[in-house]
Amino acid sequence: MTGSLAACAFSVLIQNQAFAANLNLYGAGSLRNALTEVSQDFTQETGIGTNTVFGPSGIREQAVERELQLGHPTADVFASADIGNPQKLYIKGLSSQPVEFTKNQVVAVFSSKYSQTKITPNQVLDYLLNPNIKLGAATPILDPLGDYTQQIFTQANSKNPGIFDTLNSKALRLTGGTNSPIVPSGQDSLVYFLDKTRQADVFLSYYTGAIASQKIDPSLQVVGLPDYLSVAAPFGLTVIKNADPNAQKLADYILSPKGQEVLHKYGFISPSKSVPEPNYVCGLLLAAAMGLVLNKKFAQQKIEISNLR
Numbered sequence: 001m002t003g004s005l006a007a008c009a010f011s012v013l014i015q016n017q018a019f020a021a022n023l024n025l026y027g028a029g030s031l032r033n034a035l036t037e038v039s040q041d042f043t044q045e046t047g048i049g050t051n052t053v054f055g056p057s058g059i060r061e062q063a064v065e066r067e068l069q070l071g072h073p074t075a076d077v078f079a080s081a082d083i084g085n086p087q088k089l090y091i092k093g094l095s096s097q098p099v100e101f102t103k104n105q106v107v108a109v110f111s112s113k114y115s116q117t118k119i120t121p122n123q124v125l126d127y128l129l130n131p132n133i134k135l136g137a138a139t140p141i142l143d144p145l146g147d148y149t150q151q152i153f154t155q156a157n158s159k160n161p162g163i164f165d166t167l168n169s170k171a172l173r174l175t176g177g178t179n180s181p182i183v184p185s186g187q188d189s190l191v192y193f194l195d196k197t198r199q200a201d202v203f204l205s206y207y208t209g210a211i212a213s214q215k216i217d218p219s220l221q222v223v224g225l226p227d228y229l230s231v232a233a234p235f236g237l238t239v240i241k242n243a244d245p246n247a248q249k250l251a252d253y254i255l256s257p258k259g260q261e262v263l264h265k266y267g268f269i270s271p272s273k274s275v276p277e278p279n280y281v282c283g284l285l286l287a288a289a290m291g292l293v294l295n296k297k298f299a300q301q302k303i304e305i306s307n308l309r
Contacts (some may be wrong), residue, residue: 020051021245023250024074026064027055028081028235029176030104030145030206034266035079041262042253050244056176058142061085068094075240076247079254081206082144086238098236099140101255102268103111105207106148106231107226110192119130121226125156125201128167136174136200137192138283143176148231149204155229172200179201191217206233208267234271 027035032054039050053060057080065088067073078095081084086098108124119127127133139148149171157164174180174193181199183189190213193199205213210222225231237254240249253259260270 021078023247024048025052025077025079025250026060026075026145027052028052028060028078030052030081030209031079031235033212034208034263034268037266038262039250040256042250045245046249046253048249050250050281051104052187056139056143057081057085058176058264059089059178064089064095068241073240073242074268076243077250077254078238078240080144080236080238081233082147083234083236084147085144086236089238089240094241096241098238099211099251099255100234100271101237102235102260102263102271104233104235104268106145106152106227107207107210108223109190109194109203109205109210109213110223111198111201112217112222115182115219117221119223121220121224124225125163125222125229128156129163131170133201134199134205135171137171138175138204139173139177139180142178145206145231146173146176148233151231152204152225152229155231159228159278172244174199174203188213188216190220194220211267232269235268264269 001208004158024193025035025039032052035054037054042048044052053075059293060078061080063077064073064078067075077091079101080098081104083098083100084094088308090093090097091232102249108119108128110119110127128135138145139152152169153164154168156167172255175189177185181193183192187196190205194203195217207222210220214222237251239251256262
């Protein structure tokens, strides 16, 4: 009995030490809810504690690079809302090669003033171009959502030359920038800008953020974009140079079936590239399980998004 108690005590001591050695996960703001849950699950399963810091991916990338240059790195894993920002770190030799770990769709979210009007995807561009309608958007370069918005403007311009300038000039950069309006603590940004302050009538947003906001304010209308404007945003994951040895375990867990299932629950969709074999689990078995889970789970997600169109 004494031996068993000693073994238990030793196990608790090791677990406490593991929890104390926290990993730092830097993530895009759009990943806050999903990766908070993933990191909590990871800690419960492995005993390795995690700290999370979320914000616009461009600003997070700059913070990682600045910390590394100063010789005081804090980030271990960086989950970005694009591939470009982690790729910057990789090209400079500051992180591992980025892996696409999930995708997000860009949709249009209309304020409650349109709650009695059924807006179809083919009507979205007309609403965006209407001079009387205020268009909310994220900040390019600092926030990948702003870059994806610019991509949508460019795709619209290819169909109707001159549209890019019209859309770009009227877009209100309300989120993702260093000088963006401050959203009060605890407030949802889409609900805040569309219905509380009415600074925008329609906002180009990630699908994941849109459905989360709609749960808070059911009067918001989420509309998918027509095919010629559609953007499926790839999200990239990288492990920072000289990171904690357990950092790869966290990255692998995000890529694992359990991590992917949580991301799916929040509205993210399957990455287009195959998921690499994790280092700390039985690779072949996990890869097979991943294929089965993704095929089943993400088929339903595609149906849900296509229903918006």
